[in-house]
Amino acid sequence: MEKLLLGLTLIFIVTYLWYVSLVKKRNTALEALSGIDVQLTKRADLVPNILKIAKRFMDHEKSLLTEITELRTQLSHNYNKADPSAVKEHLVQAERLNDKMGALMVNVENYPELKSDNTMLQAMQTYNEVEAHISAARRFYNSAVSELNTAVEIFPGSIIASMASIKVMPFYEVSEAAKAPVDAAEYL
């Protein structure tokens, strides 16, 4: 009887520690996700300034500018951080805005006046800085998610995680457009 009690106590302690570790990993991933949101908010605050400057010169890019405005608005909406699909959708939208902003930056090259505008140059420099921070936040998030997902998917973590409703979280992946190879000839 004593041995059984000892065994049960040991199992309880190990299970509890495992549960603690899973919760810690989930919280780290959520903290990393908040880190991404902080950087995305910085970028969202910067986008209107860039659009205001761009509008003065880029008459032929109105659809792109409208698209960017819409994506920014969508991205500023609240979402459920505990719901992996909502997180995934949020990250996809963030990456879509990134793509569109990338396209805008490329198109700036076609407008020499805009390209040489000091305010625009400063805004672009700040934008690049924010992008570097987003990239760093993404690396932290993906590292945290990788640890969480591994712990959640491997037995017996999978059982404890399902009992505690801890789910795998989506990675923040770059868009297909960003992965595409660059053809230098197009720019030469």
Add this chain to the structure above:
Amino acid sequence: MFTLQYYDINMNIFTFILGSPIRTYRGHVGLSADLDELPQLEAYYEEHLAPISRKYETKRVACLKAARKRLYLSLMIVLGLTLLTVIGYYSGVAYFPPLPLLALVGLSWWSFAPTRDFKHLVQRDIYPLMFKYFGDDFVYSREMRLDMNRLVAAKVLPQYDKVSFGDYIQGRYKGVELTVNELTLTQNVQVEELDASTNRRKTVTRTETQFSGLVVELSSHKAFIGHTVVLRDRGGLANFLSDSHAGLVRVKLEDPQFEKEFDVFSTDQVESRYLLNTAFMERLQELAKHFGGNIQCAFFRNKLIMFLPNRKTRFQVQSIFNGATFSAEFSQINREMKQLFAIIEVLKLNQHTGL
């Protein structure tokens, strides 16, 4: 590397003691540097160092002559004291056996005081001139030193009891502020030893060197508010047992090779990754290879502080028995400074590329 013929005036400590003649050296000056840099180095030497070196050669000869006079006088005193001790021993008159030995130590120190003074003079007057070769804002000093409180707060240095500073250099290279200071940290440790006479274990206090090398402070090309340290790999077991270092949390980076060589700890997980992006990690590894893998650094209070262990003094004055041309010192300083500038080049701290 192209080296011109190096002079040799055939004097060393033994020939000096044995009375070899002390002559003024006015021979060939041999500077060594990369082939493309040599003309520039020689031009600077001819303009700024050659005129003053002639004056210092006279001083060097005077110092050596004074040292030899003192040495001979000291030897006579020591011999006299030894004789008196022997007489005292055999005649039963009061005597103090360690006296000749104590006199030898004290008088040796006194005998070589002129040579030490000469070296200090060179470091005070000639070295600052040599460092001006790298730019007008370069400063060399033996008195200035880095703020030890800041270095300790950077959380890279080991525990220590005593600190001693060496050469200090400050300047700006390609827009990057550079401060270099030689540093030695020692600690008294208690160790158990077996006493051969009593065959018992006893505790003795020993002074161990905890760090000896250069501390390089560089202005950072990126602004940051957190505190990030890059340490040599602590080993799998240490990392398994602890995920922190002096209150900083471990940062696991994606590069497996980098993770093998270093452990990173920070107060800000995002900022540490912003500073240590993949390009910077690669550059740091390249730099570590150059310094035998012994590099550690901290991003702290808007500076990148690097700790480069090295047992030898990097900016040492050459032997006083060589002529006071200062060409060997100048060549060595140039080589050492080029290595430090290479850190800025390799880490691309002068380029605002966003990487």
